[in-house]
Amino acid sequence: MVKSSVPTALPIQQIVGLNSGPKLIVLGAVHGNETCGTEAIRRLLQELEQGTLRIERGTLTMVPIANPLAYQLKRRHGDRNLNRSMRVTDVPQDFEDRIANVLCPLLQAHDALLDLHSFHTPGIPFALIGPCNNHGDLQPFSRAEAEEAMALRLGVNRFVEGWLETYAQGVADRQARGAAASLDYGVGTTETMRRYGGIAITLECGQHEDEKAPQLAYDAVRHTLAHLGMVTDTVRSPTKESEIIRLYQVVDRLHPDDRFSRNWRSFERTERGEVLAHRHDGAELTADKDGWIVFPNPNAQVDQEWFYLAEASQRLAR
Numbered sequence: 001m002v003k004s005s006v007p008t009a010l011p012i013q014q015i016v017g018l019n020s021g022p023k024l025i026v027l028g029a030v031h032g033n034e035t036c037g038t039e040a041i042r043r044l045l046q047e048l049e050q051g052t053l054r055i056e057r058g059t060l061t062m063v064p065i066a067n068p069l070a071y072q073l074k075r076r077h078g079d080r081n082l083n084r085s086m087r088v089t090d091v092p093q094d095f096e097d098r099i100a101n102v103l104c105p106l107l108q109a110h111d112a113l114l115d116l117h118s119f120h121t122p123g124i125p126f127a128l129i130g131p132c133n134n135h136g137d138l139q140p141f142s143r144a145e146a147e148e149a150m151a152l153r154l155g156v157n158r159f160v161e162g163w164l165e166t167y168a169q170g171v172a173d174r175q176a177r178g179a180a181a182s183l184d185y186g187v188g189t190t191e192t193m194r195r196y197g198g199i200a201i202t203l204e205c206g207q208h209e210d211e212k213a214p215q216l217a218y219d220a221v222r223h224t225l226a227h228l229g230m231v232t233d234t235v236r237s238p239t240k241e242s243e244i245i246r247l248y249q250v251v252d253r254l255h256p257d258d259r260f261s262r263n264w265r266s267f268e269r270t271e272r273g274e275v276l277a278h279r280h281d282g283a284e285l286t287a288d289k290d291g292w293i294v295f296p297n298p299n300a301q302v303d304q305e306w307f308y309l310a311e312a313s314q315r316l317a318r
C-alpha cells in the first residue's frame with residue numbers, strides 16, 4: 001500500500017490566448033470535500049485539449065484542487081480552513097500557509113476569480129458577492145458593477161452579500177468578550193482577489209453530493225468565459241428573477257449546551273420575534289426582523305460562529 005503523505009506541489013493549468021484579454025482564474029476544492037469544481041475543471045481541460053472549446057482571447061487559469069491536502073483527506077480543511085485567512089507569510093506555519101503563498105500572487109496576476117464550492121445541507125445553489133462600491137477601511141471596492149454583471153450570468157437566482165462585514169463584526173464581538181480571535185480571520189479567496197483590485201465570486205453549486213453541482217459549475221465557467229469575451233459562445237442574458245439576501249449578524253455559540261429551537265436548514269425563512277435558539281441558561285435568541293437563518297451549525301465550537309441572520313436586500317433590483 002502506498003503511504004499517503006503531505007502534498008508538496010499545487011498543479012495549475014493555464015491556457016494563454018494569443019490575443020490579449022481578461023485574465024480569469026477558476027478554483028476548485030478550496031475546501032477538500034467540495035469537488036464539483038474539480039470535476040468541472042477536468043471536463044473543461046478535456047474539451048480544451050480536444051479543441052471543442054477554444055480560448056479566443058485572454059488567459060484562463062484553473063486550479064482543479066486548490067487544497068490538495070484537504071482533498072486527499074476528503075475533508076474541508078487540511079491543517080486549517082484555507083478560506084478564512086489568506087496572506088503571504090515569510091515563515092509558513094501550516095499547509096494552508098504554503099498554499100496561500102502560491103495562491104495570493106496567482107490571484108494578483110488575474111482580473112476575475114470564480115471560486116467553485118458546494119455545501120453540506122440540502123438547498124438551492126447561490127453566489128456570494130462582494131460589497132457595494134465604498135471607500136471604507138474594511139473592504140474598499142470600486143468594481144461592484146463588473147462583479148454583479150458576472151454574478152448575474154452564473155445560472156443561479158440567489159445572491160448573498162454582507163459576508164466580510166458581518167464576519168468582522170463577529171470577530172470584534174468575540175474579542176470584546178475576551179475570546180481568542182485573530183484579525184484577518186475571515187479573509188478568503190474572494191476578499192483577497194478584491195484587495196488586489198479584481199472581481200471575485202464564490203459560487204456554491206449545490207449540496208456536496210448533488211449530481212447536478214458539477215454541471216452547474218461547468219456551465220458557470222462557460223458562461224463566464226462568454227461574458228468576458230474569451231470565447232465565441234453566445235453571451236447569456238442576466239438572471240431576471242433574483243433574490244438578494246444580506247447577512248447582517250453572526251451569532252456565536254457561547255456554551256456547549258446552547259441549542260437550536262429546532263433543526264434549522266440554511267436559508268430557512270424566519271419571522272421577527274421567532275425563537276431560533278436557547279442559551280444554556282434558557283435565554284431565548286429571537287430573530288429581530290423578518291429574514292432568514294443562514295449557515296446554522298449545530299456542531300459549532302464554543303466561541304465560533306453558530307448561525308447567521310440575514311434580511312432582504314434591494315441591491316441588484318433593476
Ligand SMILES: [Zn+2]
Binds near residue numbers: 031
Ligand atoms: Zn466551501
